Amino acid sequence: MRNAGEGGRGPTMLERAGTAAADAGRGETRRPRLRMVVRWGFVVLILGFLVGFVVTQWDQLPSFDWRFRPGWLALAAAGVVLFYAIHAEAWRAIVRGLGADLDGAPARAVWGKSILARYVPTNALMVVGRVLMAERLGVGRRICLASLVYELGLALSAAIVVAAYFVITMPALEDQPARYAVLAVVPLALAVLHPRVFRRGADFALAKLGREPLPAVLSPARVATLLIVYIVSWIAVGTGVFGFASALHPVAAEDFPYVAAAQAVGFGVAVVTFVSPSGLGTRDAALAAALAAVLPLAVATAIAVGFRLFQTAVELAFVGVVAWAGRERSAQTGARPA
DSSP, X not given: OOOTTGGGOOOOHHHHHHHHHHHXXXXXXXXXXXXXXXXXXXXXXXXXXXXXXXXXHHHHOOSOOOXXXXXXXXXXXXXXXXXXXXXXXXXXXXXXXXXXXOOHHXXXXXXXXXXXXXXXXXXXHHHHHHHHHHHHTTOOHHHHHHHHHHHHHHHHHHHHHHHHHHHHHOGGGTTOGGGGGGGGHHHHHHHHTSHHHXXXXXXXXXXXXXXXXXSOOOOHHHHHHHHHHHHHHHHHHHXXXXXXXXXXXXXXXXXXXXXXXXXXXXXXXXXXXXXXXXXXTHHHHHHHHHHTTTSOHHHHHHHHHHHHHHHHHHHHHHHHHHHHHHHHHHHHHTOOOO
């Protein structure tokens, strides 16, 4: 930590905030009872918002003839699981590129358990949870915070690439040259993630908080590779949406690109409205609007809300599996579980 009081100058408000953030959670290791109370408090808070989220979504389900074709539903589940698996491994690759190393199972457990905190408004608890759990595995807080910025930037850039197809090929916009402007967002995002730009911005923010600079940043080649990985993940979950839609209602094969890109469109809207728990309402509305380009509005709405509940169920199952695997791995190695 930098000496904020050099030259007779007292620590600034930001430096005091940085010190408080750096010390947060460390007192728990010396006070097991406090650690247990805090941990269970987080669990209860997340479960409360998760239950509220499910109830809200359930109440929004439209009156519909809910008959599913199992084969398509299996494809939907596979697409969603692959999406989460790719994102978990991509985050681990980001952390590795920043100079830290994580064993596979514990890393997936940290990533999986932290995403459940997205159901709490503002997503701040997800960041705090990821940082604290990763720290128990030896990942510094600066590195973990940087990894979260990279993760969001890459996931959003990849979503825009996939969603761009939807925007550019929409019949309603075919006479609007401005529709190609969506492609400008990707190079802008990648420019922010360029090593020179990202390091300057990150080190400036860390300095204001009285913290040391980042030990490493991702190379342009690694950023480009990860962008491709995230694009594949959006295609995977888009395939899941197509499978879910086809399980509920006939969907033409030529409409696959529109349906698959709809989830990326919804994610982009959810990022803009990050204060809502896991994009509650906004993502579903955007997904329904995107699906309505090729499906009747009533069907599109049913698919959007139904898929969100389906995705949540698959997510909980995925998190349960990776959390169990992470604990088993920690038991084998004698390491402290995250």
